[in-house]
């Protein structure tokens with residue numbers, strides 16, 4: 013397995029230098045969208061001979077393709093342009109959330125090759141059954157990628173809880189009631205398929221990551237995040253998560269547990285939260301709190317409205333119909349959420365706050381009260397108001413970020429690129 017190369021410890025050797033340079037060239041191609049060998053040499057500071065050798069290896073591995081002429085009008089023989097190969101490898105994103113499962117397959121050009129959302133209350137089934145259902149979605153996604161001629165490059169699973177990244181342990185997912193579970197290892201085992209002869213002996217790596225972090229990364233990599241500067245992405249589901257992007261990178265905190273925005277206390281006399289505390293933000297503005305305040309039966313909720321609005325479909329449908337109780341619930345939630353984000357602005361001074369998850373389809377009704385709450389509770393906002401943006405990816409951001417994350421691992425370490433039958437040299 014190519015994977016083993018990643019575990020090499022000790023001083024950097026020629027293989028590590030080569031790995032670094034392969035990634036450098038790839039990242040330059042991504043940044044420029046397409047580039048010639050001469051441009052790559054100029055941009056990376058590597059010699060033309062080294063770049064040529066690296067490019068050959070990347071073409072051989074299926075990561076780059078060659079075609080078209082360098083039209084920059086340089087003197088000498090025009091170089092053929094190199095770009096990412098969109099047909100070689102797929103990133104598989106999976107998501108376990110409280111009331112749905114989702115899957116997304118992306119190629120290296122960011123095109124969605126397969127996606128599916130299964131609405132189901134995962135609190136009603138034993139974890140084992142939920143994990144089996146996710147593994148099934150993962151195996152189907154790998155099959156879809158292979159049918160389209162791509163090898164599965166890796167699987168990243170978004171989960172609604174705290175994650176220990178190293179071993180892929182889910183520490184706790186309060187809204188699911190799951191605790192201490194070696195989820196990455198369990199899923200890797202259950203997604204393992206018998207290798208067809210002469211096709212793949214490669215089994216894709218499985219990683220897990222907090223869904224709010226992947227939501228922010230999904231926006232950064234696959235959405236409009238690059239234009240937003242430092243941003244805070246709020247993902248509303250049954251829980252409420254936060255992904256903080258500062259200087260183009262995710263802020264994870266010292267142990268990777270930063271961003272538990274949904275569990276800040278906004279009312280010490282408020283309702284009990286499965287995390288053990290009282291009056292957590294998500295108990296007031298999360299999907300179930302909104303449905304309850306709006307007087308919508310949670311069981312009915314999934315059968316009303318447009319499924320593309322996710323768990324918020326019933327709220328959107330009632331708000332559009334002008335239902336007074338729903339409109340009041342959304343206005344109140346917008347204000348509470350805005351006030352909580354005022355704290356974020358006071359702490360972090362982000363350039364942009366992004367309303368994601370169910371807050372995206374609900375934005376027409378929560379945006380104005382949100383701005384009021386933000387202004388009231390943030391000193392900085394009165395001097396320098398952050399932009400407030402509505403996510404276009406909405407509830408899909410996390411699973412997109414998950415699929416993209418699997419591909420980014422390969423761009424960072426091209427030796428992770430799966431091969432049909434050969435090892436990368």
Ligand SMILES: [Zn+2]
Nearest residue numbers: 275285287292
């Ligand atoms: Zn809580």
